Amino acid sequence: xxxxxxxxxxxxxxxxxxxxxxxxxxxxxxxxxxxxxxxxxxxxxxxxxxxxxxxxxxxxxxxxxxxxxxxxxxxxxxxxxxxxxxxxxxxxxxxxxxxxxxxxxxxxxxxxxxxxxxxxxxxxxxxxxxxxxxxxxxxxxxxxxxxxxxxxxxxxxxxxxxxxxxxxxxxxxxxxxxxxxxxxxxxxxxxx
Amino acid sequence: xxxxxxxxxxxxxxxxxxxxxxxxxxxxxxxxxxxxxxxxxxxxxxxxxxxxxxxxxxxxxxxxxxxxxxxxxxxxxxxxxxxxxxxxxxxxxxxxxxxxxxxxxxxxxxxxxxxxxxxxxxxxxxxxxxxxxxxxxxxxxxxxxxxxxxxxxxxxxxxxxxxxxxxxxxxxxxxxxxxxxxxxxxxxxxxx
DNA sequence: ACCTGAACACCGTTCAAGT
DNA sequence: ACCTGAACACCGTTCAAGT
Numbered sequence: 001x002x003x004x005x006x007x008x009x010x011x012x013x014x015x016x017x018x019x020x021x022x023x024x025x026x027x028x029x030x031x032x033x034x035x036x037x038x039x040x041x042x043x044x045x046x047x048x049x050x051x052x053x054x055x056x057x058x059x060x061x062x063x064x065x066x067x068x069x070x071x072x073x074x075x076x077x078x079x080x081x082x083x084x085x086x087x088x089x090x091x092x093x094x095x096x097x098x099x100x101x102x103x104x105x106x107x108x109x110x111x112x113x114x115x116x117x118x119x120x121x122x123x124x125x126x127x128x129x130x131x132x133x134x135x136x137x138x139x140x141x142x143x144x145x146x147x148x149x150x151x152x153x154x155x156x157x158x159x160x161x162x163x164x165x166x167x168x169x170x171x172x173x174x175x176x177x178x179x180x181x182x183x184x185x186x187x188x189x190x191x192x
Numbered sequence: 193x194x195x196x197x198x199x200x201x202x203x204x205x206x207x208x209x210x211x212x213x214x215x216x217x218x219x220x221x222x223x224x225x226x227x228x229x230x231x232x233x234x235x236x237x238x239x240x241x242x243x244x245x246x247x248x249x250x251x252x253x254x255x256x257x258x259x260x261x262x263x264x265x266x267x268x269x270x271x272x273x274x275x276x277x278x279x280x281x282x283x284x285x286x287x288x289x290x291x292x293x294x295x296x297x298x299x300x301x302x303x304x305x306x307x308x309x310x311x312x313x314x315x316x317x318x319x320x321x322x323x324x325x326x327x328x329x330x331x332x333x334x335x336x337x338x339x340x341x342x343x344x345x346x347x348x349x350x351x352x353x354x355x356x357x358x359x360x361x362x363x364x365x366x367x368x369x370x371x372x373x374x375x376x377x378x379x380x381x382x383x384x
Numbered sequence: 385a386c387c388t389g390a391a392c393a394c395c396g397t398t399c400a401a402g403t
Numbered sequence: 404a405c406c407t408g409a410a411c412a413c414c415g416t417t418c419a420a421g422t
Contacts, residue, residue, distance in 0.1 A: 002404060030395065039407040044397070101352075108354025139365070146362060149355040157345035160293075162300025166341055173334060173342070177369030194385060222414065231388040236416070 009046050012036050013056055017121075020057065025098030052113040054102055062117045065092055069124035079137035082128045083175050086151060089125070090171065093155035100155035107148065120147040127177075137181050150174060201238050204228050205248055212249065217290030221245075228303055244305040254309045257284055261316035271329035274320045275367050278343060281317070282363065292347035295306035299340065314340040321370075329373050342366060 001009070015036040019027045031048065033043040047053035067103050068088055072081040093100045106114035107122065126144025154174050158167040193201070205227040211219045220241065225235040239245035260280055264273040285292045298306035299314065318336025325332050346366050350359040 005405060008406085028395070041398080041408085042406055045405080050396095104352045104354060108352070126400085133301040136246070141361075142365060146353075146358055146365070149349055149352075149358055149362060150365070152352070152355070153349040156348045157341055160296045160344070162296060163337075163341040163344070166338055169240070169333075170338060170341060172347075173331070173369050177365050197386060200387085220414070232415085233389085233417080234387055237386085244413095 005046075008038055008042060012038060012043060012046060013053075013135055016053055016057055018062050020054075020096050025054070025096060025102055030141060035119075045108055051102065051106060054099065055117060057111040058099070058114075058117065061092055061095070062121060065089060066124045069128055073127060073131065077137070078128070078132040078135045079181065082125075082132045082138060083179070085125060085128050086175060086178075087171065089121070089151050090167075093152075094158060097159050098160065100152045103154045104149075113139070125151065126136055138178055139180050143180065147178070148179065197238075200230055200234060200356075203247075204235055205239060206251055206371055208245055212246075212288050213244060215248070217294055241305055243294065243298060244368045246291065247305040247309060250291070250306075250309065253284055253287070254313060257281060258312055258316045261320055265319060265323065269329070270320070270324040271328045271371050271373065274317075274330060275371070276298075277317060277320050278339075278367060278370075279363065281313070281343050282347055282350060285344075286350060289351050292344045292351065296341075296344045317343065324371070330370055331372050333371070339370070342370065 012032065016027075016032050019032045019035060023031075029043060030040055032053075033040040036043070040173050043053075047056065064087060065085075069085050070086050075081050093103075102114055103118045103121070106112035107118040109115060112118070122144050129138055129142070129144060129147050132138035154170070157163050157170065163170075204224065208219075208224050211224045212225060215223075216234050221235060222232055227233040228235070235245075238331075239248065257277075257280060264277050267273050285295075294306055295310045295313070298304035299310040301307060304310070314336050317339050321330055321334070321336060321339050326332035346362070349355050349362065355362075
């Protein structure tokens, strides 16, 4: 990679971060190139698809999330570890609006530049899930893909302006559906 | 409404139905006008916004859903009525891809042409919810907006090609989170 | 009263031409 | 090896001109 290429690459990612923060995951690629003072074709050679740009943009955060899952795997109790990671995942997709749609479609498309990240996140969560299932604190009839789907759907929900204020509250409802002990479900706790 | 206007109006809706079936809620308005053999400006005068077009396109189905809610309000048991209506709502948003995003944003935007339909659906579901809550079979700490948000999020989920096959299965997980008696939650049933 | 073509300002993609 | 301007085929919006 030549020096000028490297400089453009880094600068494009920095600018993309700003633009995507403002306009969400379907920000204009043209706008990014423009604000980076770079030819539009230059952007598209560095990042041939929108997914490729987001892969570069999110790689570090994705690796962090996977690392956090590994660390939580040795922390107890397993159900709390699962819920903590779920919460981290939701916080992650909230950083940029609309990225859970990208991850969801990438998960089903092996050719997507985000496919590797998508499946890595799914299986990181799956490991925490099976550990809680082995303990009996997570319901046994869901798998990693189900968990990933629920996380994506909840990420979509909190990304909707009208629903965002309900995020914290509905977080307990969703995690209450995944866990069996009702630890985050006040109603069921009262029934016991 | 002049005869030619009425004819164009009806024809546009019929064509829109086909195009939206093919391409989902963000189908090209231009494409609809083209396939209806009508000037683009004609489409935009009949339906000044995309939301206005969908309002006309979905009005009948929305009214049906609200009517079903009214009928279910007198049917027992209340928790089953709530779940049945939830299922109908999911089936509805599945008819065209991406419409739950329209309803979700319309719900937060009073100026949207879909705002009335959106709030009508929300309060139709809310009535079934409070009835089940009064009986104690639905968790007491959620309201109509929460239910609408969960329905929308689940509608988004089943609209994702990779997650769609999980729809029926995850339906039980979501409704299990809303109900307190675990009637659709095998794991909890086994625990009792 | 209703329709239309055309102009406008966008978008992503591609590629020949430049350094 | 890397960048760029321009062309291409799209998109939604608007409006003067037609019937």
